[in-house]
Amino acid sequence: MLLIAALRQVLSPDVCKFYVTDCKDNVFFVNTQKSTEGMALSADNCCPMLHKHLFGKAPYRLDIGHQRHPSTMRICSIPKVLVILHRIRKHRMKPIIILAIESSCDDTSAAVIRDGILLSNVTASQRVHEEYGGVVPELASRAHQQNVLPVVDTALKRAGVDKSEISAIGFTRGPGLLGSLLVGTSFAKGLALSLGIPLVEVNHLQGHVLAHFVSEGKADERHPEFPFLCLLVSGGNSQIVLVRAWNDMQIIGQTIDDAAGEAFDKCAKVMGLPYPGGPWIDRLAKEGNPERFQFSKPNLQGYDYSFSGLKTSFLYFLRDNLRENPDFIEKNKADLCASLQKTVVDILMKKLRKAAKDLGINHVAVAGGVSANSALREAFVNYGKRYRAEVYIPPFSYTTDNAAMIAQAAYFKYQAGEFCPIDAVPFARTEL
Ligand code: ADP
Ligand code: MG
Numbered sequence: 179m180l181l182i183a184a185l186r187q188v189l190s191p192d193v194c195k196f197y198v199t200d201c202k203d204n205v206f207f208v209n210t211q212k213s214t215e216g217m218a219l220s221a222d223n224c225c226p227m228l229h230k231h232l233f234g235k236a237p238y239r240l241d242i243g244h245q246r247h248p249s250t251m252r253i254c255s256i257p258k259v260l261v262i263l264h265r266i267r268k269h270r271m272k273p274i275i276i277l278a279i280e281s282s283c284d285d286t287s288a289a290v291i292r293d294g295i296l297l298s299n300v301t302a303s304q305r306v307h308e309e310y311g312g313v314v315p316e317l318a319s320r321a322h323q324q325n326v327l328p329v330v331d332t333a334l335k336r337a338g339v340d341k342s343e344i345s346a347i348g349f350t351r352g353p354g355l356l357g358s359l360l361v362g363t364s365f366a367k368g369l370a371l372s373l374g375i376p377l378v379e380v381n382h383l384q385g386h387v388l389a390h391f392v393s394e395g396k397a398d399e400r401h402p403e404f405p406f407l408c409l410l411v412s413g414g415n416s417q418i419v420l421v422r423a424w425n426d427m428q429i430i431g432q433t434i435d436d437a438a439g440e441a442f443d444k445c446a447k448v449m450g451l452p453y454p455g456g457p458w459i460d461r462l463a464k465e466g467n468p469e470r471f472q473f474s475k476p477n478l479q480g481y482d483y484s485f486s487g488l489k490t491s492f493l494y495f496l497r498d499n500l501r502e503n504p505d506f507i508e509k510n511k512a513d514l515c516a517s518l519q520k521t522v523v524d525i526l527m528k529k530l531r532k533a534a535k536d537l538g539i540n541h542v543a544v545a546g547g548v549s550a551n552s553a554l555r556e557a558f559v560n561y562g563k564r565y566r567a568e569v570y571i572p573p574f575s576y577t578t579d580n581a582a583m584i585a586q587a588a589y590f591k592y593q594a595g596e597f598c599p600i601d602a603v604p605f606a607r608t609e610l
Contacts, residue, residue: 274345274592277369278585279330281362282354282382283413284313286325289581290337291589295395297337299575299582302329311453312443319357326365333581344375348588351379351598352605353414359604367600378588379598382579383610386410386545387421388590389576389583402543402570409530411554412546412578413439413454416483416526418533419610421543424590427610430537431481431529438522439548441485445492445518449507459515460551466516468553471495473521481533488521523553527561534567543570550577 273293280287287301302325307313334341349366352359370377387408391401402408408419408427416438418431436444439456446455451462474491476484496514499506507514534542544558555571562569576582591597 272345273343274589275339275343276346276348276378276585276588276592277330277334277339277341277344278348278380278581278588279326279362279366280350280382280385280579280581280584281322281326281358281365282350282352283358283579284318284321285579286322286329286362287579287581287584288326288330288333289585290333290339291582291585292337292339294393294586294589296392296582296585297339298333299580299585300329300333300336301580308453311447313355315355315357318355319361322358322361326361330365330369341369341373344373346370346376346378346588346592346597347373348378348380348584348591350382350385350584351602352382353608354382354604354606356604356606359606363602363604367602371600376592376597377600377602378591378596379602380584380587380591381608381610382584383410383415383417383419383608384427385583385587386412387419387427387543387610388424388587389545389572389580390543390570391424391590392572392576392582392586400570402541403568405539406541406543406568406570407530407534407537407539408543408545409526409549410546411438411526411544411548413437413443413456413548415546416485416548418481418530420533420537420539424587425594425596429610430533431483433483433485434478435484435486436489438483438485438526439546441489441522442518442548442551444489448493448496449511449514454547456548456551459519460553462512463516463519463553464512466512466514468516468520470510470513471517473518475521475525481529483525483529485522485525488518488525492518519551519553523551523557526554527557531561531565534565540565540567541570542567543572545572545577547578550574 275290275292278289278291280289284304284307285301286304287299289299290297304313304318304321304325306317306321310317347366347370349362350359351363366377387410390408393399393401402421405420405422408421410417410419414437416433417429420428420430422428439454442456442459443454446459447453449455451458473495474487476487478484496507503509530542534540542558542561544554548554549572558569558571561567
């Protein structure tokens, strides 16, 4: 206690973000927050000369983030600890370089970010699922195993960064397919351990939202202001997220059944289009008439979505028409795609508008794989004009699963000292 009190006097938190929470037999337990579980960062790595300089032959280790209750702290030499903190601070003056790995579904991606500027973002998409009309989890994890090393290697090379320069590894811990997540998580852990650097876990959904803060260092970049609403639409999610800060998000509406991307993919499948069908529908819809066919829209209270009714009505509509005309799909493909796409976009925008109006928020963003859809992007632009709202549409490369967004989220967390233990296990399901 004496030590902590003395340290606080000498070091204000904004000068040095480290707190000594425990010390035992020349092992100092230093936390990046006052008392939270954190990460193991060997100071031997931060400052290799320290061991000798401070303790001669004495065993020395400095762990950051091992949870220790301050009451277990023993008093040790304050000057020594101050020297350690000074060295760590100097270490922190080096650029923050984060390697991030994303492997939640069927894209293996790695990205490198330096001091908040994205240096590289490399993704290997898995084509093995195409013939099955959907992602086969076991095949996905095997493909991740094959891809992860070359993808990480390429990301580092493109960034011009050597692995010895990395400050931390960010990784997607969930939600997603467990086998896929396991590959990325295990790889991240192995690399972090071998390099003696901390791990930063990222929630995949938060990553999608934070894709809006990815910076390539260009002058004309725009990033949302807090609070804003984010329409998060992907293969597995359709949510309206109230984003108060990078680490303060609340789902205020979500699908009660299928996700928007899932609806696109399933309807595409019944039309005989390849997987994933969303981009195909988008492409074909460009030639079609969006007013030609009407499909059912849900009538839910609040901000929740439902897409399973639309999927069923689309299916029955096709079945009925195919009975009379076996070429119905072929002859009307573009109009079917355009009408379906318009229905999905209308459903999405209606609830978003309601939420924005009720909450009085006029900064709105869209994220997730379906935000690549051209009609949805156009609807956002029109929304901005009509309601004088600030709209944020991500570049295409940050819409579907990518590690750039994971790197950005990890960068925020790194700065806040939010690290995760080496025994962190992936999770298949979670909220924001
Ligand atoms: P998840 O994280 O849930 O795996 P992603 O964020 O990778 O999903 O998004 C994949 C989903 O996005 C798929 O359902 C795909 O059909 C959909 N998608 C991608 N591009 C488009 C597009 N241009 N139009 C409509 N949907 C699209
Ligand atoms: Mg995703």
